[in-house]
Structure formats: C-alpha cells, structure tokens
Amino acid sequence: MAKKILFINQEIVPYVPETDLSHMGKALPQVMQESGHEIRTFMPKWGNINERRGQLHEVIRLSGMNLIIDDTDHPLIIKVASIVQTRIQVYFIDNDDYFTRRQMDKDENGMDYADNGERAIFFARGVLETVKKLRWVPDIIHVQGWMGAVVPLFIKKAYYDEPSFANTKVVTSLFPNQMTSDLAPNFKKCLEFRDITADTLTKYNEVFDATELAKLAIDYSDGVIAAHQDTEADWMNYAAEQGIPTLAYPGADFGKAYEEFYEKI
Template identity: 70%
Template sequence: MARKILFINQEISPYVPDSELSLMGRELPQAIQEKGHEIRTFMPKWGNINERRGQLHEVIRLSGMNLIINDTDHPLIIKVASIQSSRIQVYFIDNDDYFTKRQMDVDETGEDYPDNGERAIFFARGVLETVKKLRWVPEIIHCQGWMGAVVPFYVKTAYKEEPSFANAKIVTSLFSKALKKDLGQNFKKCLEFRDAKANLLEKYDDNFGFEELGKLAIDYSDGIIQASETVYPGLVDYAKSCNVPLLDYPGEQFADQYEAFYERICQD
C-alpha cells in the first residue's frame, strides 16, 4: 500500500559531506520513493551548503513567517533544490541567525553551538509549519538525527489538533553521532509552545543533554529504528523499557525492512 512519508533529516548528501547520517538522508527517501510511496524531504540549510552548486532557490510563497523562540522573532525562509540523480526534491529550513552564518552542529573550533537547542526547535517548527502550508498530509513522519528530535513531542502535543498531523505515526532513527554538550538550562522554556507545556518535561533533567533529547523523541514516537550498528548507549534499552516498537539494525539492505516497519506502525 502506497503511503505518504515525511522525512525530516539532519543531513543529506550531496549538500553536506558524506557521513552515516547524510548518506542515509539521501538513500532512504530515494529507496522508499522507488517503492512507490509519496515522499517529502526536509533538512536545515546549513551555512556550509553551497547554494549555487546545489541550485537552491527560495520558495517565496512558503517563506515569510516569523517563529517566536525565547521571546525573539526569527524569520522562516524556505528553499528548495532537487537531487538530479535520484529525482528527490529537498526543502531547506533557513534563518540568518541559526543557519546561514553558521556551520553545522559545531563551530570553527569544533565546539557545539550553545544555542543548538534553539536551532533544533526552530527547525522542527519550521518543518511542521511548512508542511501545513503545502497542504500535504503525511501518514508517517520519519526523523533522522538530533535536529529532528523535538518533532515527535510537538506533533503529539502542540500540533495534535492540526489536520496535517492528527493521524500521523512517528518513527525516530537512532544513530551513533551525538552532541558533545547539553542544550542549556533554557531549553525547556524555549520548547514550550501551545500544548507543549513545561509540566510535560518534568521527568527530564533540566540540563537537557543528548540522552535526554533521545528520551524525549522516544517517548513521543510510535516506532524506533536502530539505524547504526552502534548507537548512543542506553537509548535502545530505554526504547525497549517503554515498549515502543523497535527495529534492530537491519544492515545495509534496509529498504524492505524499513517499509515493512512503516506498515507495522500504521497498523498499530
């Protein structure tokens, strides 16, 4: 059965250097599209992306919204490009402060950006608001990478009444790549939006680190995939303790198993 699947990726090759995350960001949507499913794909417009080489252009009708995070307005800019070899169209979430003038998750000295938490929140809300504008209703939302880790929380709280997401099932992939530092003591406050209230975050440490971010994603997901042979310690065990459906690492021939897992999640 053909499904509508939204992929929210932290990295996609060839727009950023090849890595486990960026290669899966490209290969998974392509494989699922080739199986006859309808897809949409999003990623951040990291500052190291060459817009001219990648042939990115702004989508005026989708841009122009302001998202308020930490009491500050941040303009949302949407760009789009196509990966010619795979016929995959990629939507990019952009903002001058969070992405255009920055590298990816670390700065020039190799340190995590102190506002990475805010960047993840902006990215998540930017994707969800753009999907609403597209008037496209995904049946499955698949998040890959820590930048999409707050999406499950928002879909099941702040956006649960939205027609675009009310019936969506959420899958989160766990990878080996992790943030080095926490997201700051202000992360919980920044995360508040509509029905995404602070009291829902009481079970998590105030210093929101990578493990807490993973637990938040797992708690609000309908399925978890171990996408790397080794993932961040404790998160797979946490998923098992929550009785969330879990797909063990499927190896390099993953497409059939991912497709079957999607179908299983939709039937639950």
C-alpha cells in the same frame, strides 16, 4: 501499501559532507520513492551549503512566517533544490541567525553551537508549519538526526489537532551520539509551546544531554529504529521499556525492513 512519508533529516549528501547520517538522509528517501511511496524531504540550510552549486532557490509563497522562540521573532525562509540523480526534491529550513551565518551543528573549532537547542526547535517548527502550507498530509513522519529530535513532541502535543498531522505516525531513527556538549539551560523553557507546558516536561532533567534528548524523542514516537550498528544500546533498551515498537539495525539493505516496520506501527 503506498504511503505518504515526510523525512526530516539533519544531513543529506551531496549538500553536506559524506557521513553515515548524511548518507541515510539521501538513501532512505530514495529507496522509499523508488518503492512507490510519495515523499517530502526537509533538512536545515546549513551555512556551509553552497547554494549556487546546489541550485537552491527561495520559495516565496512558503517563506515569510515569524517563529517566536525564547520571546524573539525569527523569520522563516524556505528554499528548495533537487538531487538530480534521484529526482528527490529537498526543502531547506533557513534563517540568517540560526543557519546562514554558521557551519553545521559545530563551529569552525569543532565545538557545538551554544544555541543548538533553539536551532533544533526552529527547524522542527519550521518544517511542520511548511508542511501545513503545502496542504500535504503525511502518513509517516520519519526523523533522522538529533536536530529533529523535538519533532515527535511537537507532533503529539502541539500539532496533534492540525488536520495535516492528526493521524500521522512518527518514527525516530537513532544514530550514535554526535553531541559533544549539553544543550543550553534555556532549552527546556523554549520547548514550551501550545499544549507543551512545564508540567509536560517534568520527567526530564533541567539540562538536556544527548541521552535526555533521545528519551524525549523516544517518548513521543510511535516506533524507534537503530539506524546504525553503533547506536547506543541503552537508548534502544529505553524504547523497549516504554513499550514502543523497535527495529534493530537491519544492515545496509534496509528498505524492506523499514517498509515492514512502517506497516507494523
């Protein structure tokens, strides 16, 4: 059965260098589109993306909203481009402070940016607010990459009564840990939004490392996929312990397994 699937990707080739994550960022939407599903695809507008080469342009009607994070207004800018070979349209979440003047999740010295937690929150909320404006109602939201790890929480606790997301199922793909440092101490406080309160987050440590972030994503997902053969077994075991449906790494020919998993949840 054809579904409407929203892909929230941390990386997509050809806009950023080839990695396992960026490869799947392109391959998964492409496979699902070719299988007859209706898709929308989002990623951050990382500062190393060449806008001219990628033919990105701003979508004025979707831009202009301010998102408040840590008591500061951050303007949301939406850009769009198409991957020519696949006819996949990609929406980019942009902001001068969080993305334009940076590299990706790591700086020029290979160190995680200190405000990566805030950037992840801005990205997640930016995607969800933009989907609302598109008046498009996804059946499935599929998150790939830790930068989207807060999306399941927001869907289930902050946007659950929005018509766009009321009946949406959330799938999280887990990849090997890319984080080299913990998120900033203010991350947990910055997560508080609408019905997400300090009480919502009491089970989590005050400082989030990669495992704590994975647990947060898992707890609010309807299904969890090991998207790589080296995905941390402890994370998948945690998902199983919570009674959440899981899919073991299906190998390179993943399309049918993913479609069956969508139906299962």
